[in-house]
Amino acid sequence: MIEILDLTGIATLQDSGRHGWNKFGVPTSGAMDWFAYQAANSLLNNRPNSATVELGLGEFTFRSLRNTVLSVTGAGYEVENYIWTFPLWTTFYVRAGWTVRVKKINGGNWAYIAIAGGFDSPVIMNSRSAYLRGGIGSALKAGDVLHSFTPTTDLLKLAARDFPVDKFMPYSQNPTLEVIPAPQADWFTPEGIRTFYESEYTLSPSFDRMGYRLQGSPIKKAITKELISEGVTVGSIQIPADGQPIVMMADAPTAGGYPKIANVARASLPLLAQCEAGVSRIRFRETTVEEAHEKHKLLCRAGF
Amino acid sequence: MLKPLGDSAILIQLGDAIDPALNQRVHALSALLQSIPAVIETIPAYCTILVHYDPLGTTYNQIKNLIEEKISHLDESTHRPSRRLEIPVLYGNASGPDLEPAATTLALSPSELIRLHSEREYTVYMMGFTPGFPYMGILDERLTLPRLSTPRTRVPAGSVAIAGSQTGIYPVDSPGGWHILGHTPLKLFDPLSESPFLFAPGDTVKFTPLPEGEGQG
Numbered sequence: 001m002i003e004i005l006d007l008t009g010i011a012t013l014q015d016s017g018r019h020g021w022n023k024f025g026v027p028t029s030g031a032m033d034w035f036a037y038q039a040a041n042s043l044l045n046n047r048p049n050s051a052t053v054e055l056g057l058g059e060f061t062f063r064s065l066r067n068t069v070l071s072v073t074g075a076g077y078e079v080e081n082y083i084w085t086f087p088l089w090t091t092f093y094v095r096a097g098w099t100v101r102v103k104k105i106n107g108g109n110w111a112y113i114a115i116a117g118g119f120d121s122p123v124i125m126n127s128r129s130a131y132l133r134g135g136i137g138s139a140l141k142a143g144d145v146l147h148s149f150t151p152t153t154d155l156l157k158l159a160a161r162d163f164p165v166d167k168f169m170p171y172s173q174n175p176t177l178e179v180i181p182a183p184q185a186d187w188f189t190p191e192g193i194r195t196f197y198e199s200e201y202t203l204s205p206s207f208d209r210m211g212y213r214l215q216g217s218p219i220k221k222a223i224t225k226e227l228i229s230e231g232v233t234v235g236s237i238q239i240p241a242d243g244q245p246i247v248m249m250a251d252a253p254t255a256g257g258y259p260k261i262a263n264v265a266r267a268s269l270p271l272l273a274q275c276e277a278g279v280s281r282i283r284f285r286e287t288t289v290e291e292a293h294e295k296h297k298l299l300c301r302a303g304f
Numbered sequence: 305m306l307k308p309l310g311d312s313a314i315l316i317q318l319g320d321a322i323d324p325a326l327n328q329r330v331h332a333l334s335a336l337l338q339s340i341p342a343v344i345e346t347i348p349a350y351c352t353i354l355v356h357y358d359p360l361g362t363t364y365n366q367i368k369n370l371i372e373e374k375i376s377h378l379d380e381s382t383h384r385p386s387r388r389l390e391i392p393v394l395y396g397n398a399s400g401p402d403l404e405p406a407a408t409t410l411a412l413s414p415s416e417l418i419r420l421h422s423e424r425e426y427t428v429y430m431m432g433f434t435p436g437f438p439y440m441g442i443l444d445e446r447l448t449l450p451r452l453s454t455p456r457t458r459v460p461a462g463s464v465a466i467a468g469s470q471t472g473i474y475p476v477d478s479p480g481g482w483h484i485l486g487h488t489p490l491k492l493f494d495p496l497s498e499s500p501f502l503f504a505p506g507d508t509v510k511f512t513p514l515p516e517g518e519g520q521g
Contacts, residue, residue, distance in 0.1 A: 022347045022356070023334075024501045025432035124495050134435045135476060136495050183307040183315045228322060229430065229439075231347030231354025233313045254347055255432040263310030266359070289364045292311035296359055 001065040002115065004144045005099065009058015011140040013119055014112075014250075015051045018127035018136075022254045028234065029129040029136075032056075032110050032209060032250050035270040035299065036073040039163045040114035042304040043071040043091050045153045050118025051128040053140065055111040056209075060102040064094040068148070069116040069158040075171050075274040076108020093159040107173060108274045116151035116158055131251055133210070168303045173280050175271040177264050178287040178295070182236065184227065184259035192220035192243075196261055197284055201245065205277040209251040212272060214282065218243025219261060232256040235264035235272075247272060265292035267299055306368055312359045316371060319351040322469070324442060326351050327429050329378060331386070331506030336374045342367055348505045349430040350439075386427075388508040391473070391488050393422070393464050395513055399487035400464070406449060406483045420444045421485060422511040426471060428503050436475035436493035438503040443469050455481030462487045464511065486513075 004011075014037065017030025031037030031054055041050045053060065055077070064070075071091040072079050079086040080101040086092050088111065094100060102111055121128050121137075130137025140146075151158070165171075185193070201216035219239050232238070236248040238258035247264060248256070264272055265287060275282060305317040318333070319326040327350055334348035337355060342362035347354040357367050395418045396403040407414045426440035433439075443466060451467045456479060459465070463474045465482035474480055475492035492502045503509070 019356075020345050021435075021500075022345050022354075023431060023505055024435060024503075025437055026435045125500055134495070180308055180310055182309055183317070228320070228350045228352075229432070230315065230349045230352040231309075231313075233310055233354065233356065235310050253432060255349055255430065260309070263308075263313075265311050289308045289311050293359050293363065296311060300360060 002062040002146050004062050004142050006061040007142050010056040012054055012130035013051045013121050014054040014129045016049045018125055018129055025254055027251050029131045029250050033270040033273040035169050037112045040071045040073040040112040043161050043163055044114055044116045044158050046118045053113040063099050066096050069093050069155050071114045074111035077111040078103050078105050089163040089165045091161040107276050115148045117149035120147040120149050176283045176285050177268040179262035179264050179284050182260035182262050187223040187259045189220045189222045195219050200281045203275045203277045211249050211252055212247040214245040227257050227259050229255045229257040236260050237262050267295040314355045316353045322350050333378050340370045386506045386508050391511050392514045393486040393488050393511045395486035400485040402483035403485050422513050426509045428505050428507040431505055434478050436501050441470045451481040
């Protein structure tokens with residue numbers, strides 16, 4: 001159980017997502033960086049679907065109301081507990097009454113704060129993930145008390161664990177994202193396709209949980225007819241009339257009417273999620289579904 | 305026609321039009337796909353189905369073959385009996401601020417417009433844009449209008465509206481560019497309910513005009 005003392009940026013509870021409601025227009029939601037989220041829970045032996053605090057572009061200060069163990073993962077943050085500073089991807093023991101601050105430093109966007117046992121909150125439509133645009137769940141704020149389940153593992157066994165993130169997820173300011181050509185890839189000119197794979201893109205500052213707008217060389221279309229709206233998924237790269245890519249993220253609408261040039265592979269989504277607006281230089285590399293499955297499996301096997 | 309959309313979804317394209325018969329095939333196939341174990345969920349749209357699958361539970365070729373097998377059985381399968389819903393609507397005045405201007409543009413009287421909108425049965429082609437928004441069609445072609453040139457910043461929940469060849473209902477207060485003809489007192493989306501949505505894709509819907517003074521509850 002923790003009490004939020006101070007909070008800037010945007011913080012919500014997120015789990016592995018809300019499944020089964022896409023056909024009704026409800027996005028899957030869930031963590032923006034699925035790898036950091038799963039690692040945060042895995043470090044504490046939590047159940048894989050446990051809710052964590054997702055902190056975006058801000059600082060999160062809380063007091064623990066019980067003795068507990070916490071883990072913080074993600075990119076662009078560090079953890080401060082009085083005179084100590086912890087790096088991310090570790091677990092640390094916190095006594096009742098201690099104050100902890102998750103502090104924004106350079107790079108990255110999202111941090112995941114997991115507690116031994118997992119956070120307890122109302123389950124809405126089979127998930128604890130907030131979807132603020134749809135009125136599901138709410139943004140966390142100072143004064144909120146977050147409850148947690150009783151951990152199944154002895155706290156002392158959970159403390160001071162490290163996750164060797166460098167071995168598994170190459171977070172970078174200049175990532176190359178692996179993408180699979182999407183159903184409308186043939187709507188673009190050969191030159192447009194070359195532009196997409198050979199130039200660099202930056203992340204626009206107006207990004208959010210719904211979508212990442214990229215900026216760079218515009219991508220030219222060969223077919224300009226209207227697409228009849230069809231389902232989209234996390235990682236779908238839509239190209240609207242101005243030729244600048246928009247990547248669908250966790251809270252994106254379930255359907256869209258812009259042609260899609262490609263779709264970011266699961267293994268690369270965390271790299272995109274943590275790109276820094278205006279700073280990161282993003283490139284794309286074509287891959288196949290089979291290769292993408294292999295990489296995803298390796299991450300899941302090796303990482304957790 | 306099957307194409308991957310990323311490494312955990314496949315797009316099935318059954319045609320390339322907004323057409324009631326084609327859309328019925330979409331919903332029939334979407335229902336058949338639920339029996340494939342690796343399928344997490346489907347998004348039936350106008351003429352496509354996006355199938356989300358668990359990449360840890362199948363290979364691309366396995367899931368592709370299973371889907372193709374379902375497609376080959378599509379025509380002999382009995383279509384899922386769709387539900388038929390009657391939706392009470394209070395047309396015009398404060399409930400439907402665009403009824404009169406729309407009637408003027410279409411060279412109809414408001415009562416003719418109401419009759420043409422409410423005498424037809426519609427199909428919920430797909431849902432989306434906001435949770436629980438049903439895209440329904442096809443409107444009588446005498447009711448075809450482009451969207452509002454300036455969308456409203458707030459359309460109240462329950463607003464029954466038309467645009468192009470389609471009609472829809474706003475489930476929650478949201479921005480919107482459709483012409484608001486009326487209002488239904490029914491609740492379309494309740495996240496805390498066991499069944500949060502009034503509509504499902506594939507449903508058959510008919511509007512029933514309410515006499516004035518009712519439906520304000």
